[in-house]
Amino acid sequence: MKIIIIGGVAGGATTAARIRRADETAEIVLLEKGKYISYAxxxxxxxxxxxxxxxxxxxxxTPESFGVRFRVDVRVENEVIFIDKRKKTLTIRRASQDTxxxxYDRLVISTGAVPVRPPLQGIDSEGIFTLRNVADTDHIKAYVTEHRIRRAAVIGGGFIGLEMAENLHHLGAEVSVxxxxxxxxxxxxxxxxALVHQELMNKGVNLYLEQAVASFERVGKEIKVIFQNGESILSDIVILSIGVRPETTLARAAELTIGPAGGIAVNDYLQTSDESxxxxxxxxxxxxxxxxxPWLNYLAGPANRQGRIVADNLLGAQIPYEGSIGTSIAKVFDLTVASAGLPAKRLKQAGIPYVSSTTHSNSHAGYYPGAVQLSIKITFDPTSGKLYGAQAVGYRGVDKRIDELALVIKQQGTIYDLTRLEHAYAPPYSSAKDPVAIAGYVAENIISGKMKPVYWRKLRGVSVGNALLLDVRTKEEFATGSLPDAVNIPLDELRDRMSELPQDRFIYVFCAVGLRGYLAYRILTQNGYDKVYNLSGGLKTYRAATAPIVIHDRGQYSLPQQPTAPALVENDTQRPAAVKPALTNTVRPALANIIRVDASGLQCPGPIMKMKKTMDTLVPGEQIEIVSTDPGFARDAAAWCNSTGNKLLTQETAGGKATITIEKGTPEACHLISSCExxxxxxxxxSDDLDKALATFVLANGAAATGQKVTIFFTFWGLNVIKRLEKPAVEKDIFGKMFGMMLPSSSLKLKLSKMSMGGMGGKMMRYIMHRKGIDSLESLRAQALENGVEFIACQMSMDVMGVAREELLDEVTIGGVATYMERADNANVNLFI
Known part of the structure; x- marks a missing residue:
């Protein structure tokens, strides 16, 4: 039997080798249009x-060594250009262009995928590359060797894109994704x-999220990457990693069936619509x-598995392919990211009921040196516990855990199987309760009703008028930052202070990672509180998911691109939305008397408490260097310094460890910001007058265009200006319903302050603005958000007027008078409109 295989990488080479191991008599021809086969x-x-x-x-x-070892006729630079399935022949073009x-008796198509290269203006400019094969690699390698690469842009934040970002950074380039x-x-x-976002920002990588590229332009020796919103960045090299699509040109021309996902349709035995x-x-x-x-899966492991199955089926077996759950892993600087099965967003899209849980555990025993946090999120059926998906992010041990989770998913196991896995345990490798087992225990608690979870998205938009946010961390942890309007009752004080909590309101409990929140949940629910929920993943998950994206540009920092949900609050004053990323590659002070503290292996609040205890023994001017493996410690330390007047000197992150240097500060007198500063x-x-709202956004956009920090604080009637056009149904009391009937439902219903004429004045104003090409109120409002203008809604006004968080724009954050005063203290213009 004569078998021809089109494509010599991964699956194609595996198929050829497998056939030969099973049958010495088969005639095997391997055709590859490139110069190389079986490469990594x-x-x-x-x-x-x-x-x-x-x-x-x-x-x-090499083609030669493979051909000799497996007695395969390997022909590189031989491109198949047509399949005649009726005659069972191929038309092949050599490198010399002759055909x-x-x-063939049997044919195997293993043509792989090709990079997506959209028809954008300037995309063929010098210095713009895709990366898919050895030829692409050689071109990029030659370019970075011959040119001075100071800045690099990677278009696309997938696996290959982030791997390229890391390696371009390794070459010394400032990288933008x-x-x-x-x-x-x-x-x-x-x-x-979001945990990956933090790692990228800590390494100085610029993240431009929710940005579509419109075109490229060569500017001297640089390439201008122009976004659809008009913004642009300059780069010395551009790597296109937008995605790939199945290479189906031959299959389509041969009239083989193409499936709904765009790939070649195959049956359980990996046959196409032609049985040969x-x-x-x-x-x-x-x-x-x-x-x-049907779905597309671009992974080498499944391709090799398919190659083995096809080889056996070609020789007479009938082995079905079971399908792939997409288990994947990637290294992103010091971080490892892995997934298997379906995440929550995919399950939601598919309409499959699910529940999720997030846990943060040490990679091995905390008392053994080098323990770092490992985050696991699993999705599962709310009734049977069938495991649907798993994600793991951490610095050590991620690969081991994702493989365990993937095996359970692929075998259609449940979260109960996670609790029954017998893990090898020794302090350098794991804990007595392995992170995978803990993930199973938490999921079991959710299904059994021992804990009701609440997720970060819910808390981001919760109205404190309807619920109480209960922070059960220590007072010292609370001082480093919490959720807006949260009440702090440390876990160990909870039993004695339960009388302070209302029984008729929802209580959302949270702590650092979820464990103390669970303990608090159990205490409250067994003492008559039936409206209690615990924040899944704790404050660590909330902080990561709602943290602003900060652009680092050669030492300069800009405001986040997108306004975010309620920020954490420090000492009753809301933290400014823009936070500088951790400093990297800094030189620590070489002082002989610097005090060094090792907080490795300690979970929050351990590191911050150990730091504070040491700082309390110092005098102003003395310094400490503290090392922690808690991923949130660097941020906590910066926040603590901001709120206590101590000076943060350096921050370094490497290998899952944060090294912080702090100088004890001296209390200073208050300093007023002058108009010069x-x-x-x-x-x-x-006001909710249309003309006054227009004036506000015109002024705000003008100020933001000059690079200034702009905040709009919406209070009382002003809340009507930032209401959604389409609002979800919200349960309200009688007064909230009355206000809802009397107030404008959105900005489209606003009236003029004068000459309103029963609403006709506002309509005339909008008509004239449209005729003269003047942006509408809604357009100006959107521009303000794009320009980084911060929208803050007054919580007290919302409570009084019965306005729920769900009724406001997503980008709006919630604050109080202290929040406004903090912004006003740092401004030289404050307008009341």
């Missing part, structure tokens, strides 16, 4: 970055991707084991 395409970014120094190490086999025909979505790493949920033709790898689509729907602008939007 997943290692290409690391060769470009110099981590893999020798190019030859990328090649598992010939070859017949541009991603159309609101997160990097699409296979995982936003709350877990099989297909494997990135080019095919196959049903997902959980959803049952202050650059901020604040507006109190008290």
């Amino acid at each position: 395409n997943c290692g290409l970014p690391y060769y470009i970055g110099g981590v893999i120094e020798e190019r030859e190490k990328l090649f598992v086999q 010939y025909e070859e017949s 541009v991603e159309m979505g609101n997160q990097v790493m699409a296979p995982i949920d936003l709350s877990m991707a 033709i099989y297909a494997i790898g990135d080019a095919i689509e196959f049903r997902h084991p959980i959803t049952g729907q 202050g650059k901020g602008k604040t507006f109190i939007m008290f």
Whole structure:
């Protein structure tokens, strides 16, 4: 039997080798249009970055060695340009451009995928590359060797994009990642991707999220990357990592069936619509084991598995392919990110009921040196506990855990199987309760009703008029930052202070990572409180998911691109939305008398408490250096310094450890910002008159355009200006309903302060503005948000007027008088409108 395989990478080479091991008599021809076969395409970014120094190490086999070992007719630079399935022949083009025909008895298509390269203006400019094969790698390697690469732009925040970002950073470039979505790493949920965002920002990588590229322009020796909103960045090199699509050109021309997902349709035995033709790898689509729907899966592991199955089926077996759950892993600087199965967002899209839980555990026993936090999120059926998906992010032990979780998912196991796994335990490798077992225990508590979870998205928009936010961390932890309007009752004081809590309101309990919140939940529910929920993943998950994205530009910091949900609050004053990322590659003070404190292995609040205890023994001017493996410690330390007057000297993060240097501060007298110093602008939007709202946004946009920090504080009637156009149903008391009937439902219903004429004046104003090409109120409002203007709604006004958080724009944050006063103190213009 004569078997021809089209494509010599991953699945194609595996199929050929497997056939030969089973049958010495088969005639095997392997056709590859490129120069190389069986190479490590997943290692290409690391060769470009110099981590893999020798190019030859990328090649598992050469065409010559593979051909000799497996007696395969390997023909490189032979491109199949047509399949005649009726005659069972192929038309093949050599490198010399001449063509010939070859017949087959059985055919295997393993053409892989091709990079997406949209038809954008300037995309063919010098210095813009895609990375898919060895030829691409050689072109990029030559370019970075011949040119001085100071700045690099990676378009796309997927696996390859982030691996390239790391390796370009390794070459010394300042790297920007541009991603159309609101997160990097699409296979995982936003709350877990946010941990990756933190790592990227800590390494000085610029993140431009929710930005679509409109065009490219060559400016001298640089490339201008122009976004659809008109903004742009300059770069010396651009890597396009927008995505890939199945290479189905041959299959379509041969009239093989293409599936709804865009890949070659195959049956359970990996046969195409022609029984003599099989297909494997990135080019095919196959049903997902959980959803049952066809999907595309661009991973080497499944491609190799398919190659083995097809080889056996070609020789007479009938082995079905079980499908892939998409288990994947990537290194992002010091962080490891992995996923298997379906995340919450995919389950929601598929209409599959699910529950999720997030846990943060140590990678191994905390008392053994080097323990770092490992975050796991799992999704599962709310009734049976069937495990649907898992995501893991951490610095050590991620690969071991995701493989365990993937096995349970693929075997259609449940969260109960996670609790029954028998883990090898020794302090250097794990804890007596492994992170996977803990994830199972927490999920079991949720299904059994021992704990009702609440998620970060819910708390981001919760109205404190209807609920109480209960922070059960210590007082010292609370002082470093909490949620707006949260009440602090430390866990160990809760039993004695339960009388302070209302029984007729929802109580959302939270702590650092969720454990103390669970304990508080159990105490309250067993003492008559039946409206209690525990924040899944604790404050660590909330902080990561709602943290602003900060752009670092050669030492300069800009405001976040997108306004975020309620920020954490320090000492009753809301923290400014823009926070400088951790400093990296800094030189620590070489002082002989510096006090060094090791807080490695301690979970929050351990590191911050140990730091405070040491700082209390110092005199002004003395310094400490503290090392912690708690991922949130660097942020906590910066916040603590801001609120206590101590000086943060350096921050370094490497290998999951944060090293912080702090100098004991001296109490200072209050300093008033003069008109010569202050650059901020604040507006109190008290009115809901259309003309006054227009004036407010015109002024705010003008100030923001000059790079100034602008805040608009919406109070009383001004809340009507930032209401959603389409609002969800919200339960209100009688007074809230009355206010709702009397107040404008959105900005479209606002009237003029004069000459309103029963609403006709406002309509005339909008008509004239439209005729003269003047932006509408809603357009000006959107521009303000794009320009980084901060929108704060007055919590007291919302309570009085019965306005729920869900009725306001997503970008609006909630604050009180202290929040406004903090902004006003740092501004030189304050307007009341």
